[in-house]
Amino acid sequence: MxxxxxxxxxxxxxxxxxxxxxxxxxxxxxxxxxxPVRLDVDFTGGSLFVLKFQEITSExxxxxxxxxxxxxxxxxxxxxAPEERTWQVRTDFVTQxxxxxxFDALEQQIGPVDRDASSVDSxxxxxxxxxxxxxxxxxxxxxxxxxxxxxxxxxxxxHAFRYGTxxxxxxxxxxxxxxxxxxxxxxxxxxEVDALFLTAMLTVIGFSVQxxxxxxxRIRENIPKRRGEPFExxxxxxxxxxxxxxxxxxxxAIFVMVAILxxxxxxxxxxxxxxxxxxxxxxxxxxxNAVPLLVVWEKWSQRYALA
Amino acid sequence: xxxRTPYWFLFIIVLTALALWIxxxxxxxxxxxxxxxxxxxxxxxxxxxxxxxxxxxxxGLDLQGGLQVLLEADLPPDQTLSEGAMETARQxxxxxxxxxxxxxxxxxxxxxxxxIVELPGxxxxxEALALIRETGLLEFVNAGPSYIPPGTRVRTxxxxxxADTGPAEGAGTTTExxxxxxxxxxxxxxxxEGLTAxxxxxxxxxxxxxxxxxxxGAALQDAQVVRNPRTGEIEVAFQIRPEKAAxxxxxxGSHINQYLCIVLDKVVISCPxxxxxxxxNGVIQGQFTLAEARNLAxxxxxxxxxxxxxxxxxxxxxxxxxxDSIRKSIRAGIIGVLVVLSFMLIYYRFPGFLADLxxxxxxxxxxxxxxxxxxxxxxxxxxGFLLSTGMAVDANILIFERMKExxxxxxxxxxxxxxxxxxxxxxxxxxxxxxxxxxxILYWFGTNFGASAVKGFAITLILGxxxxxxxxxxxxxxxxRLAFHWVQSWLEEHPWLxxx
Numbered sequence: 001m002x003x004x005x006x007x008x009x010x011x012x013x014x015x016x017x018x019x020x021x022x023x024x025x026x027x028x029x030x031x032x033x034x035x036p037v038r039l040d041v042d043f044t045g046g047s048l049f050v051l052k053f054q055e056i057t058s059e060x061x062x063x064x065x066x067x068x069x070x071x072x073x074x075x076x077x078x079x080x081a082p083e084e085r086t087w088q089v090r091t092d093f094v095t096q097x098x099x100x101x102x103f104d105a106l107e108q109q110i111g112p113v114d115r116d117a118s119s120v121d122s123x124x125x126x127x128x129x130x131x132x133x134x135x136x137x138x139x140x141x142x143x144x145x146x147x148x149x150x151x152x153x154x155x156x157x158x159h160a161f162r163y164g165t166x167x168x169x170x171x172x173x174x175x176x177x178x179x180x181x182x183x184x185x186x187x188x189x190x191x192e193v194d195a196l197f198l199t200a201m202l203t204v205i206g207f208s209v210q211x212x213x214x215x216x217x218r219i220r221e222n223i224p225k226r227r228g229e230p231f232e233x234x235x236x237x238x239x240x241x242x243x244x245x246x247x248x249x250x251x252x253a254i255f256v257m258v259a260i261l262x263x264x265x266x267x268x269x270x271x272x273x274x275x276x277x278x279x280x281x282x283x284x285x286x287x288x289n290a291v292p293l294l295v296v297w298e299k300w301s302q303r304y305a306l307a
Numbered sequence: 308x309x310x311r312t313p314y315w316f317l318f319i320i321v322l323t324a325l326a327l328w329i330x331x332x333x334x335x336x337x338x339x340x341x342x343x344x345x346x347x348x349x350x351x352x353x354x355x356x357x358x359x360x361x362x363x364x365x366x367g368l369d370l371q372g373g374l375q376v377l378l379e380a381d382l383p384p385d386q387t388l389s390e391g392a393m394e395t396a397r398q399x400x401x402x403x404x405x406x407x408x409x410x411x412x413x414x415x416x417x418x419x420x421x422x423i424v425e426l427p428g429x430x431x432x433x434e435a436l437a438l439i440r441e442t443g444l445l446e447f448v449n450a451g452p453s454y455i456p457p458g459t460r461v462r463t464x465x466x467x468x469x470a471d472t473g474p475a476e477g478a479g480t481t482t483e484x485x486x487x488x489x490x491x492x493x494x495x496x497x498x499x500e501g502l503t504a505x506x507x508x509x510x511x512x513x514x515x516x517x518x519x520x521x522x523x524g525a526a527l528q529d530a531q532v533v534r535n536p537r538t539g540e541i542e543v544a545f546q547i548r549p550e551k552a553a554x555x556x557x558x559x560g561s562h563i564n565q566y567l568c569i570v571l572d573k574v575v576i577s578c579p580x581x582x583x584x585x586x587x588n589g590v591i592q593g594q595f596t597l598a599e600a601r602n603l604a605x606x607x608x609x610x611x612x613x614x615x616x617x618x619x620x621x622x623x624x625x626x627x628x629x630x631d632s633i634r635k636s637i638r639a640g641i642i643g644v645l646v647v648l649s650f651m652l653i654y655y656r657f658p659g660f661l662a663d664l665x666x667x668x669x670x671x672x673x674x675x676x677x678x679x680x681x682x683x684x685x686x687x688x689x690x691g692f693l694l695s696t697g698m699a700v701d702a703n704i705l706i707f708e709r710m711k712e713x714x715x716x717x718x719x720x721x722x723x724x725x726x727x728x729x730x731x732x733x734x735x736x737x738x739x740x741x742x743x744x745x746x747x748i749l750y751w752f753g754t755n756f757g758a759s760a761v762k763g764f765a766i767t768l769i770l771g772x773x774x775x776x777x778x779x780x781x782x783x784x785x786x787x788r789l790a791f792h793w794v795q796s797w798l799e800e801h802p803w804l805x806x807x
Contacts, residue, residue, distance in 0.1 A: 050628075096436055096618055116372070116625040120432075123620045127377065138752040145744050153737050196687055199749060199764050203694070206745035210738035214705065217734045245701075245708045248654060252647045252704075253697040259643030260690065265632040267369070268686050275694075 005236045008292035015173060015289060018281075022180015029183050037179060038186035040090075040194045043132045045125030047094040049102075052117035053085045057110050062087055065109050069102050077190065080266070086117070093124050135198045139175075142202050143168060146209050153213070157220045162297055167212045170282075170290035174208045175201060177281040178274055185270075196271045204278030207253075211246060211286035218242050219294075231298045239291055250283045312792075315785040323668050326675035335362050343679065359410060362678040366427065367685035367763060370633050372626030373427040374435055380420040381617035388420065391598060392614050395605050397422050403438050403572060411683075417755070422616070427683075432623040440616065445524030445606065449558075450566035450578060459575045461568070465520035521558055521567065526551040530607035532600045533590065541600045543591045545607055552587045560584030569607070577603055636689045643693055644670070651700060655707050657804040661786040662703040662779075669699045669778040676770055688763035695771020698742065702779030705731040711805070720799060721791060728784050735780065739772045746772070 026036035033039075041048045051062075059076050066074040071091045079086040094102065099120060106113055123131075147164045154160040178201060185191040218238035226234055257276045261269060329335070339361040340351045354361050368375055378400075380388055393416055400422065401414040413425040429435045448463050455461065528546040535542050547555045559567070559581050568578040579591045591603070648666065651659040673692060677684065710727030718726060746769040753762030791798070798804055 052625075096433075096440075096621065099621075100433055114625070114627075116627045119622070119624040119628060121620075121622050122618075124618075127619045134752055134755060138748050142745055142748050145748065146741055149741060149744060153740075195761055196764075198752065199687060199761050202745050202749050203764075203768075206742045209741045210701075213738045213741060214734045217737060221730075241712065242708075245704050248650075248704045248708070249697070249701040252650060252700050253694065255646040255650065256643035256693050256697050259646065260636070260639040260693065263635060263639035263642055265635040265686065267628075267632060268636075268690060271687070272690070 002240065003236055004239050004287070005232055005292050005295050008288075008296065011288035011292060015285070019173070019176045019180060022176060022183060025180060025183040025187055029186060037182045037197075038190065038192045039132075040192035041121055041123045041128065042195045043128050043135070043193065045093050045123050045128030047091050047099070047120065047122040049087075049089045049091075049121075050079065050119045051087050051089065051106065052114040053087070053106075053111055054114060055111040056082060056085055057087075059087075061110055062089060062106075065105050066091060066102070068109075069098065069105055071098075071102070094122055131195065135195075138198065139201060139205075142205055143171065146171070146205065150209070150213070150216075154216065154220060157223065162294060163216050166290045166293045166297070167209055167216070167286075169293055170212050170285035171205050171208050173285040173289055174204050174278055174281045177285075178204055178278040181277045182274055185273075191270050196268075197274060200271055200274040200278060203275060204282055207279055208282035208285060211249075211283055212290045214245060215239060215242050215286055215291055219291075232295050235291055235295050239287060243287070246283055246287060250279065253279055312785055312788045315781065316789060319668065319782055319785060323671060326668075326671040329362050329675040329678055330671055335360050337361065345680070353410075357410065362675075362681075364678060365411065365681045365683040366629070366633075367683045367688065368425060368427050368622065368624055368629075369686050370629040370684060371428045372624045372629045373425070374429050374432040374624075375426075375620070375622040376424045376436065376439060376618060377417070377620040378422045378424065378439070378616040379619045381615040382420075388614060389601075389605070391601055392605055393420065393422065395602050396614055396616065399571065399606075400424060400439055402574060404435075407435060407438070421619070428626070436618075436621070440618070444572055445527075446570045447521045447523075447526075448568045448570045448575075449519040449521050449562065450568045452565050454566050454580070455568050455575050455578050457575050457577055460573055461570060461575060462517045463520045463570060463573065464517060465523060518568070518570075522551060522555070524607070526555070527607055530604045532597070532604050535590075535592075540592065541595045541597055542593075543595070543600050543604045543607065545589055545591070547585070547587050547589070549587065556584050556586040559589075569603075571606055576606060632686055636686060640689065640693050644696060647696065647700060651703070655704075657790070657798065658703075658707050658710070658783075658787065661783055661790065662700060662707070664786060665703065665778045665782040666696060666699055668782055669775055670696065672774050672778065673767075673771060676774065677767075682766050682770065683763065685763035687761070688767045691764040691767035692771060695768055695775060698739070698772060699775035699779050702731070702735045702739075702775060703783055705734055706779070706783065714802075714805065720795065720805075724784075724787050724791060728780065732780070735776070739776060742772050743769055 029038065030036050059078070062076055063074060066076075066089060071094065074089050074091045076090075077088050079088050099122070103113060103115075147168050150164040150167050151160045154163045157163065182191060182193060182197065186193075215238060218241055219235055222234050222238050226237075229237075254276065257272050257279070260272050261276065264272065337355060337358075340354055343351060343361060351361070353359070380393065382388070397414055397416055401412070404412045404414055404424065404426065407426065407429060409426055409428055411427055413423070415423050417423045424439055426432075426435055444465070446463055446465055448461065526548055528548045530543055530545040533542050533544045534540070560583075562581050563583060564580060566578050566580050568575050570576065577591065577593070579593065595603070644666075648663045651662050651666070653659070655662065673695075676682070677692075682688065706727045709731045710723045713723035713726045713730075714720070746765045749761055749765035750769070753765055
């Protein structure tokens with residue numbers, strides 16, 4: 001029988017190699033912007049304008065208009081090809097009056113703005129910090145509830161707490177991978193985290209746990225069936241038995257997401273990219289981290305008991 | 308053949324046909340409104356009045372463009388709001404927003420100090436914002452001898468051009484001139500008493516009679532809830548500004564036993580009868596509950612919004628941005644689902660074909676539920692739905708992998724089918740439960756912070772998981788059992804059809 005669990009050292013090493021660059025990016029990003037990932041106006045407060053002009057214009061021209069309205073140091077990026085004439089501008093929180101004055105100034109100094117193809121997103125700093133707080137609570141609550149759920153689901157199996165902890169370890173792995181990815185993209189491509197990113201993270205957590213549960217469930221089923229076998233063999237057998245399912249399911253999710261990534265609208269691409277990275281990490285971590293970790297724990301506790 | 312399988316099959320066919328009918332983009336009959344009992348009465352009345360399809364696709368702000376505003380009470384955090392003040396403010400904003408004639412405006416309280424307003428499809432966001440923020444117009448209107456029920460929309464002389472001078476500042480003579488046509492015209496309104504449908508008619512509708520504005524809210528000094536020391540009844544006491552007292556005394560003195568309606572933003576909120584001449588202090592009597600009286604006093608005191616409101620967030624999305632998103636998402640979704648369907652067919656062969664049928668039924672049921680509940684479709688919502696199709700096949704994959712194992716261990720086909728479903732069930736249940744838990748947390752977050760994107764994703768994911776448990780388990784099992792019954796020998800002769 002092919003032994004997956006045996007080579008666990010390599011898998012942990014691989015995970016480390018993926019996670020460490022992300023951690024470095026997060027540390028650098030924290031030093032640079034004050035948070036491990038770039039936060040958008042949902043969290044920091046501020047205003048985000050997407051403006052479609054009727055004529056081709058330049059970053060300097062837009063900057064001049066914003067600064068003339070007292071909005072110093074706007075960050076301006078072009079969206080899509082130059083002929084799309086669409087720009088994204090991020091500023092401090094703008095009141096409604098300021099926003100109207102701004103549109104008037106843009107129309108006077110640059111040219112007509114196609115309002116139907118533009119959007120404004122303004123969040124006051126107070127709301128931003130509340131959202132950040134709530135997001136943290138949501139992620140922590142998610143982790144705690146899932147741990148409780150696993151412990152409950154495995155209550156009849158010896159060492160239920162171990163299963164829960166290993167599943168959480170895999171989950172932390174996936175969060176780090178997804179955050180690291182986002183942090184690196186933030187540094188390279190100025191990707192920003194919005195409220196949807198939280199959705200992506202929690203979905204990744206959900207799927208990660210789902211994968212882990214399927215394997216654990218098989219271990220739970222196999223333990224009483226094969227009393228004579230060592231734990232490691234049972235675990236390995238369970239892994240192999242569920243491998244087809246993990247890969248088939250994963251492939252389906254990947255199909256859907258790649259389709260959205262390639263053919264879907266631009267506004268949702270970052271969200272899907274994070275989801276995709278997280279889901280791949282989720283499958284990897286349940287097979288190559290959560291389950292081998294269970295074996296490591298078993299071995300340690302045996303050694304400890306013998307000593 | 309197992310006992311109830313044919314009945315299940317029949318049930319599935321009927322359900323699918325119904326779902327298909329609901330999904331089809333045709334005009335559905337209005338009587339469906341009577342069946343959608345879980346929807347609020349207002350929504351169903353609204354459908355009837357505007358002749359909207361009772362089961363239509365509801366598009367969110369990001370897909371059809373529109374405006375979302377989060378308003379917060381602009382008071383120091385330590386200052387407590389008087390009870391019901393926010394609710395009154397919400398009702399006032401809702402009334403104004405209804406005047407825009409949008410299909411699905413939403414005005415909701417969020418927490419204790421916030422109101423969220425969503426106006427999908429609004430054409431001019433700046434204008435709508437101004438409308439929400441304006442301090443409403445409170446008027447005292449001479450209704451003559453006839454009572455006008457609260458809720459009636461009326462036309463008044465103030466600000467309509469017929470009384471350019473503005474009766475609030477104007478002397479008694481200006482208003483006197485306006486009095487004659489107004490008084491005679493009031494009669495048709497009493498005739499239409501209780502007709503709530505008239506509320507939506509715009510003020511310029513010629514059928515609405517013109518009523519004389521006696522004075523505006525500016526003439527009021529204060530108002531408060533009091534208890535009548537003799538009768539113990541709840542009343543609203545008010546004080547007139549000294550400079551208006553003489554005018555008010557003269558008016559009330561000459562209109563005893565006639566009605567003086569209190570009108571907010573051209574809608575009657577109360578219509579008391581004048582009992583005697585009032586100079587500076589008066590009371591409004593009626594069979595008020597405490598809440599009603601408080602509400603009325605607040606509206607009198609603050610003209611309109613009982614609390615000053617500050618804009619905390621504004622999201623305004625252009626209409627064409629949304630159209631583009633819809634087109635692209637639909638294309639991406641179709642491609643993604645087609646790939647999944649072919650994968651299942653190629654990898655699992657015959658059971659894969661049945662799973663594909665189940666997946667199509669899953670999609671039909673899901674879309675029907677979105678229309679029936681209704682679930683407002685947003686871009687993240689569509690993504691949630693597409694992801695849930697992935698999970699819907701996951702349950703089938705778990706079952707089929709199990710079946711293959713059982714077949715390899717030498718079980719008979721029939722045993723393998725049953726074992727596949729029985730053994731895979733705990734995994735399906737546990738993993739779906741964890742997704743539901745996560746979705747509930749997301750929903751909580753989305754609801755509390757106006758992150759409707761997050762909420763939309765969570766709702767479609769929860770629905771998807773629930774419906775997939777039905778289609779992936781019951782529908783596929785029914786199909787497999789029937790197939791086993793009809794084509795058993797054929798399947799046994801061609802094991803590759805089972806992917807073994």
